[in-house]
Amino acid sequence: QVQLVQSGAEVKKPGASVKVSCKASGYTFTSYGISWVRQAPGQGLEWMGWISAYNGNTNYAQKLQGRVTMTTDTSTSTAYMELRSLRSDDTAVYYCAREFGIAARLRTDYWGQGTLVTVSS
Amino acid sequence: QSALTQPASVSGSPGQSITISCTGTSSDVGGYNYVSWYQQHPGKAPKLMIYDVSNRPSGVSNRFSGSKSGNTASLTISGLQAEDEADYYCSSYTSSSTPHFGTGTKVTVL
Numbered sequence: 505q506v507q508l509v510q511s512g513a514e515v516k517k518p519g520a521s522v523k524v525s526c527k528a529s530g531y532t533f534t535s536y537g538i539s540w541v542r543q544a545p546g547q548g549l550e551w552m553g554w555i556s557a558y559n560g561n562t563n564y565a566q567k568l569q570g571r572v573t574m575t576t577d578t579s580t581s582t583a584y585m586e587l588r589s590l591r592s593d594d595t596a597v598y599y600c601a602r603e604f605g606i607a608a609r610l611r612t613d614y615w616g617q618g619t620l621v622t623v624s625s
Numbered sequence: 626q627s628a629l630t631q632p633a634s635v636s637g638s639p640g641q642s643i644t645i646s647c648t649g650t651s652s653d654v655g656g657y658n659y660v661s662w663y664q665q666h667p668g669k670a671p672k673l674m675i676y677d678v679s680n681r682p683s684g685v686s687n688r689f690s691g692s693k694s695g696n697t698a699s700l701t702i703s704g705l706q707a708e709d710e711a712d713y714y715c716s717s718y719t720s721s722s723t724p725h726f727g728t729g730t731k732v733t734v735l
Contacts, residue, residue, distance in 0.1 A: 541671075548628070548729040549663070549671065549714050565723060599670055609659045610716040610724040613682055615670035 506530040508616035515622045516590050523586040524619045525577055526600030533581035534558045537603040539612050540574060540585045542596040548566075554608035555583060563608045590623045597621075629654065629715055629727035636704045636733040646729045647698040647715030653725070655696035659718035662691055662700045666711045674713075675700060702732070710734045 511525040516585045526538065530623050540552040553564035555574040573586045583600055599611035630648040631705065637643040648661075654660055660678045663671035673682050675691035678698065688703045698717070702709055715727035 546641050549665075549716075549726045551716070551724055551726060563723060594693070601671075607722075608724055609676075610661050610726075611659070611673070611676045612661075612671075613673050615672075618670055 506614045507601065508602060508614055510598075510600060510616040510619045513620040513622070515624065518591055518623055518625055519616050520590050520623075521586060521588040522590060522621050523584055524598050524600075524621070526583040526585070527580045528583070528602070531574075531602070534578055535607070537605075538574070538576070538583040539601045539603045539608060539610065540597045541601060541612075543599070543618075544593070544596040547596075550596075551608075551610060552585070554603060556606075557583065587621075590621075591624050593619065595623045628725060629717060631672065631713075631715060631727040631730045633728075634731045634733065634734055636735045637702075639705055639707065641705050642701060642703040643732065645700045645702075645713055645715075645732070647700070647717075647727045649696050649698075649717055652720040653696075653717040654693065654698050656720060657718045658693070659724070660691065660693060660698040661716045662689075662698075663716070664709075664711045670716065679693060703710045704726060705734055707734050 509527045519537045537556045539554045555562045557576045575584045600616040602614040662675040665671045678693045679691045690701045713730045718724045
């Protein structure tokens with residue numbers, strides 16, 4: 505069965521970086537993309553970006569451009585999301601999700617369990 | 626781009642039908658047939674309920690249906706059940722070649 509398993513919770517200081525992993529299983533990794541979505545406490549969903557596991561093409565939300573990098577390792581079927589220069593308002597649960605189709609359309613049929621990233625001094 | 630506008634809350638009694646609206650512009654909802662709907666229970670990951678305006682993924686109940694008219698998309702839940710109580714989010718592709726979410730709607734089953 506399709507599974508996306510994310511890395512564990514992180515606590516970071518302002519200005520630091522965090523890298524969240526998302527290990528996929530149960531399907532051909534390179535046949536789908538991965539979208540990353542975050543949700544601040546008590547708030548709505550925010551799309552962060554997308555990466556094609558086929559060719560590594562990326563598409564990032566404008567507000568995160570320059571601070572976020574998404575990568576994949578096809579040898580381990582793992583996607584990564586790194587966010588730099590962390591601020592307190594980056595505190596959120598970060599989700600990876602399998603995206604079907606060839607681009608970022610938020611057609612995401614399987615989701616990871618979420619990773620809580622807390623940014624606090 | 627601003628988030629898509631959804632009502633903050635919608636409620637209904639068991640067995641009734643409710644409709645959640647998702648209002649955007651011609652640069653998102655009105656311009657593309659890439660509207661999705663997600664259900665999220667507290668503390669859980671979102672679940673895809675509808676994609677491409679009106680398509681249901683395998684395993685999603687046919688009590689959930691989607692439609693679009695102009696710049697507004699809608700999710701209808703018929704035969705409302707207690708388990709439908711959750712937050713619902715719409716999303717749409719945009720002219721910036723990126724997608725974005727709606728503001729979210731809390732559905733309460735009375």
